[in-house]
Amino acid sequence: MIRLIVTDMDGTLLHDDKSMPDGTFALIDALHARGIHFAAASGRQYASLRDNFKEHATYMHFIAENGAVSADGATDTILRTHPLPLDKAIELIRIARSLPDTFVVACGAQAAYYESDSPILERNLAAYYHRRMLVKDLTALNEELVKLAILNIHGTQEFVHPHFAPYKEQFSIAVSAFEWMDIMMPNVHKGIGVRDLQQRLGVSRDETMAFGDFMNDYELLQEAAYSFAMKNAIPAIKEVATYETAFTNEEDGVIKEIRRWLQI
Template identity: 40%
Template sequence: MPNPLPFDTTDIRLLVTDMDGTLLDEEGRIPDGLWPRLEALTERGIVFAPASGRQYGMIARLFEQVLAGMVVIAENGAFVVQDGEELSSITIERSGAARIVDALRAYEAAGNEVGLVVCGKRGAYVERTDPMFAKAFSQYYAYLTAVDDALDHDDEILKLAVADFEGQGRLVKALEPFAASHQVVVSGQHWVDIMSPAVDKGVAVRALQQRLGVTPAQTVAFGDYLNDLQMLDAAEHSFAMANAHPAVQERAKHITASNTEGGVLQVIDRILAA
């Protein structure tokens, strides 16, 4: 039997986990051992909710075999869906998005290598389709449209995701003029997300807790990167992965094994053993 956790697990009702670098393995796949554990969590009355910067369509595809009834927190909390029904969303005004896109085009024209994805409710939109950029975005977006102008559509805009292939430090600095009106979040080694200041995974988790009648004391959360911090704050029982960013490890209440060692599955086993 797994070692018990340092808190009472008998009243846990919600388990929320980031995906890349947290739940998914080194190849970006859901570990096979998750499926029987999800069934056991459901039998215990514990809601499982993936929470990711990924597009809803991509998350839904990964969890297709168990999607019925599942709550999906997508686009860093900007879009929450259950059974195809929108539970909540927070969008970016198109005029603000246009100003940011203009700034990114100027940044690229100055010799910086970046790629932009405009993330909407129905799908995502890109201008670049070259192999380097396609490799960067293909694992995150199931519904993607190549367009001449990334804003030339009528979809509601949830997020702008920008890949900087030289690292995001310079890009974050270039986006500082928008920090007062938008949220600029480092979401991965090469990715920066730009969203409404009202969006983060923690906001989405708290709204879900309220909807389900679940408290932070009944919530377990897992994360590895900076865009997971607010989500961890929303759970009394928060776990950082062994491979997590140092700031995430400092913020979380507990540390579990890395994503490559199945750290999330290990904690689930300890919850189910109670």
């Protein structure tokens, strides 16, 4: 019996233009009526995720910032955070600053901060960080930070990730999309967010269904017996998942798979 469904957002639930598939909200309502928990797991901040689902967020849980933040939509409260040591965050910010065409977003549990007014950064921030603030100096922040998101439109795997190799044992460093890389505390990923929810809700791995498409979904899929790689997923995700969706994200693959399995 499925009691918890967790889905990634970009490249998984959402269309490529970031739009929500038709029927998503009706499906969330139907799942809630059956007592099935629905959660969104994303590199996006909690405020953005909540906005994405509007009033239906009250029927949901959220794993935000790639696992660094967990939240309960019903009460609109942060359940758990995994903050970075502030001195280390400053050190990492300074490294990213030194790289060409690279921008840093410092993520708190409730808001994101950035120090460049570049149109490139602003275009890429809009979808992921609805609650954000331009500041003069990120290293002067005196706030708990749960994640550093680093943007390079030429590709973070090639142009950013190698510069942080000396820190791979100290932090969780994940290329979350072609142009984004996230830095969090070690062993923080979407999978830990799923385990937190399972424990809180009294749900087992065998009662969990999950969907993903990219490497930041790897641990997420490992925490669900019913794990689905999207038809459009990268090969490594298809290898770790138990199943593959019959349709891509552009074809509403998550919605169709849930309806097929649960006969909703």
